[in-house]
Amino acid sequence: MAEKAKQAEVEATDAPAVEAPVVSEAKANPEKFLKEFNWHNYQEGIDEVDDKQLKEFEKLVAENFVDTLNDEVVEGTVVHISDRDAIIDINAKSEGVISLNEFRYNPNLAVGDKVEVLIDVREDATGQLVLSHRKARVIKAWDRVNAAHDTGEIVNGFVKCRTKGGMIVDVFGIEAFLPGSQIDVKPIRDYDQYVNKTMEFKVVKINHEFKNVVVSHKALIEADIEIQKKEIIGQLEKGQVLEGVVKNITSYGVFIDLGGVDGLVHITDLSWSRINHPNEIVELDQKLNVVILDFDENKSRIQLGLKQLSKHPWEALAEEVKVGDKVKGKVVVIADYGAFIEVADGVEGLIHVSEMSWSTHLRSAQDFVSVGDEVEAVILTLDREDRKMSLGIKQLTPDPWTDITGKYPLASKHTGVVRNFTNFGVFVELEEGIDGLIYISDLSWTKKIKHPSEFCAVGDKLEVIVLELDVEGRKLSLGHKQTTDNPWDKYETEFALETVHNAAIAEIVDKGATIEFNEDIVAFVPSRHLEKEDGSKLKKGETAEFKIIEFNKEFKRVVASHTAVFKAEEVANVKAAVKKAASAAAEAKPTLGDANDALQALKDKMDGKV
Numbered sequence: 001m002a003e004k005a006k007q008a009e010v011e012a013t014d015a016p017a018v019e020a021p022v023v024s025e026a027k028a029n030p031e032k033f034l035k036e037f038n039w040h041n042y043q044e045g046i047d048e049v050d051d052k053q054l055k056e057f058e059k060l061v062a063e064n065f066v067d068t069l070n071d072e073v074v075e076g077t078v079v080h081i082s083d084r085d086a087i088i089d090i091n092a093k094s095e096g097v098i099s100l101n102e103f104r105y106n107p108n109l110a111v112g113d114k115v116e117v118l119i120d121v122r123e124d125a126t127g128q129l130v131l132s133h134r135k136a137r138v139i140k141a142w143d144r145v146n147a148a149h150d151t152g153e154i155v156n157g158f159v160k161c162r163t164k165g166g167m168i169v170d171v172f173g174i175e176a177f178l179p180g181s182q183i184d185v186k187p188i189r190d191y192d193q194y195v196n197k198t199m200e201f202k203v204v205k206i207n208h209e210f211k212n213v214v215v216s217h218k219a220l221i222e223a224d225i226e227i228q229k230k231e232i233i234g235q236l237e238k239g240q241v242l243e244g245v246v247k248n249i250t251s252y253g254v255f256i257d258l259g260g261v262d263g264l265v266h267i268t269d270l271s272w273s274r275i276n277h278p279n280e281i282v283e284l285d286q287k288l289n290v291v292i293l294d295f296d297e298n299k300s301r302i303q304l305g306l307k308q309l310s311k312h313p314w315e316a317l318a319e320e321v322k323v324g325d326k327v328k329g330k331v332v333v334i335a336d337y338g339a340f341i342e343v344a345d346g347v348e349g350l351i352h353v354s355e356m357s358w359s360t361h362l363r364s365a366q367d368f369v370s371v372g373d374e375v376e377a378v379i380l381t382l383d384r385e386d387r388k389m390s391l392g393i394k395q396l397t398p399d400p401w402t403d404i405t406g407k408y409p410l411a412s413k414h415t416g417v418v419r420n421f422t423n424f425g426v427f428v429e430l431e432e433g434i435d436g437l438i439y440i441s442d443l444s445w446t447k448k449i450k451h452p453s454e455f456c457a458v459g460d461k462l463e464v465i466v467l468e469l470d471v472e473g474r475k476l477s478l479g480h481k482q483t484t485d486n487p488w489d490k491y492e493t494e495f496a497l498e499t500v501h502n503a504a505i506a507e508i509v510d511k512g513a514t515i516e517f518n519e520d521i522v523a524f525v526p527s528r529h530l531e532k533e534d535g536s537k538l539k540k541g542e543t544a545e546f547k548i549i550e551f552n553k554e555f556k557r558v559v560a561s562h563t564a565v566f567k568a569e570e571v572a573n574v575k576a577a578v579k580k581a582a583s584a585a586a587e588a589k590p591t592l593g594d595a596n597d598a599l600q601a602l603k604d605k606m607d608g609k610v
Contacts, residue, residue, distance in 0.1 A: 072118075072119075073116050073118050073136045073139050074090050074116070074118075075115070075116055076088035076090040076096065076115055076117045076131070077089050077090075077113070077115075078109065078111050078112060078113045078115060079095060079111060080111065081110070081111060084100055085097050085098060086098050086100060086109065088115065090117060090129075090131070092129055094129050096117065096129040096131035097129070098115075098131050098132065098133050102132070102133040102134040103115075105173070115136075116136040116137065116140055117132065117133050117136050118133075118135040119132075138173065138174070140172070141172035141174045144172045145171060145172060145174060145206065145213055146206065148202075148203045149205075149206050152202065153203075154201070154220065155172070156171075156199070156201075157169040157170060157178075157198070157199060158196075159178070159194050159195055159196065159197050159198075159199060160175070161195060162195060163177070166178050166179040166182070166183070166191075167180075167191065167194060169199075169201065169215055171201065171203070171215060174213055176203075176215045177212065177213065177214050178214075178215050179214065179216075182204070182217060182218045182219070183217055185222060185225060185257075186247055186257065187247075200217065201215035201216060201220070202215065202217075203215055204219060226260070228259055228260040229261050232258060232260060232261045236295060236302070237292065238292055238295075239291060239292065240291070241291050241309070242258050242289070242292065243289055244258045244287070244289075244290055244304075245285060245287055246283065246284050246285060246288070247262060247284075249279055249283075250278070251267075251278075252267055253265055253267050253269075253270075254267075254270065256288075256290055256304055261302065262302070263302035263304040264304060265290060265304045266303070269305040270306050271306070271307050271346070272312060272313045272345065272346025273342065274332045274340075274348070282306075290304040290306055291304065291306075291308045291309055292305075293305045293308070312387075313344055313345050313346030313347045314347060314384060317347055321379070322379070322382065323382050324379060325378070325379050326377070326379075326396075327349070327378075328343070328374065328376050329341035329342050329344075329348075329374070329375065329377070330372065331369050331370065331373045333371070334365050334366060334369065334370070336353075336364055337352060337365070338350050338351050338355075339356075341375060341377060343389070349377070349390060349391040350388075350390050350391065351375075351391045353365050353368075355390070355391070355392035356369075356392075356393050356394060357394050357432060357433060358394050358397070358400050358401070358433025358434075359429065359434075368393070375393065377393050377395075378396060399433070400431060400433040400434050401434070401471065404434070408434070408466050408469065409469075410468070410469060411465060412466050413463065413465055414430055414466070415462070415464070416428035416430045416436065416461070416478070417429050417462075418457065418459060418460045418461075418462060419458065420458065421453055423451065424439060424440055425438050425442075425452060426440075426452045426456065428462055428478055430464075430476075435476065436464065436466075436476035436477065436478040437475075437477060438452075438464065438478045438480050442479035442481055442482065443455050443480050444480075445481045445486050445487055445488060445520075446519075446556065448556070465480075465483055467482070488553045488556065491520070491521060495521065495548050496548065496551065497548055497550075499547070499548050500545050500547050500548075501517055501545070501546055501560075502546075503515040503543065503546055504541060504542065505530075505539065505543075505544075506522070507540065512526045512530065513527075513530060513538070515546060515560060517558075521558055522558075523546070523548075523558040523559060523560040524557075524558070524559050524560070525559070525561065525562065526559070526561070529549075529561035529562060529564065531562070533566045538562055545565045546560035546565065547561050547564045548560055549561045549564060
């Protein structure tokens, strides 16, 4: 300020020295003076200055003074540090003040340090210039971040803390987001290992609207890996054995990192034995050798194998193993049609459900075995080329049909268990492997059965009689009704034609009614045979005499009539009267006319006209 005042005094003292020539010149040539007079300088009170000097002056101002009207970031020098503030010289008419809070990131700030500042307030209430280092850092930081994003420059960042889905990284003083997927090429399980570390990053995304920055460390690794990947892919061949690291484990297989190239070992290519999940064989970050099985044209999808590095278990199966041998194994898989038994590591045989029991009544494999069971079986077929083996359990016990004729001769009586229904009968199991069929017509002597479920239930015990035996066809025909006498043999005599019985009308049905003589016999009465002697008809619940007019033992059909009871008596009476009248007429020798009248009267009576 002193220098600027001194300069003003010098200019003031020099002014009169310039004024004398101007006056003399005006007097000498007034017209020229008026024409060339600098009215601007005159009004401002400024002496005329040479253009060269003026340009030099402007140059000095531009180099040494800061335009405080522009929001530009400028560099200043720390000239003094107090307890709370730092005094910064930015070559303006006065120094600026910045709170030390803005330098917390730099505890070693000292006098003479160069710092970037932004003019916050040109002149506060005390005439002081107020600066901001924090704002300057932010502006410069965004400039640097934008430049790094545009050029792909690698930047250093400090990992401050964890957050949901990733990490917070300080880049040039700006908090950037590092997604968990962008930390490394392999999945990260421990995020805390990166906290408080300085790492290299690449700016991959900037959202200017929300002032968000996303960085990636993975992108730097991928760039190096891409070079390695091209080298590895160029050398890949089927059958090649490579060392890799388990990168990820899924339910369907394992992803192996071959050094920048990923390959998949399907679960079926991990072990010759059946496994439920790949983690039974491998674990994360495990190093192992794998063989290349196949890859696509671009070699971007690589199929690997682990079990192929060891000998196939079928090749190691002893030569002495043959059909008919007994083997032991564990149930590994159960299906509706059977169960797979692992008799050796990687060697399985199938026990079909039909080979689990001698019974011809097939059931589910779950009824016989469970996964994990240790079972013994007999080798039924063995194909080493196709690597197939079929086993049987029932062969461990004698075939029950071997001595079937001795155990179940014709007409022998037994007790069995109802196993299944069909529309035409019931399957009854006499013992494991021995099933017989009772036709629906052989269930009851008296009941009319439409479906076997009306007569019995699955699990019921029934007494049966062996009716037929087919040893070659392994078929057994049984009967249940034959265990008791046929009541219709007795009913055939008791309810013979023309016999009369008392009964009540049970139900009025279409075209007639039914009556129950006992629990077995329900007779049908046609409508015209319900007529009583007075001409009315029997109603439900009425008791009357009925004559049997039809009895069919084979079809269990009985038809009765009430009308026939009294009509038969009337006919008998008429016949007796006719016979008596004829006898009397013969004695009296009546005339032909008298005889005709008598006969006509009898006929009318029989017809019910009288």
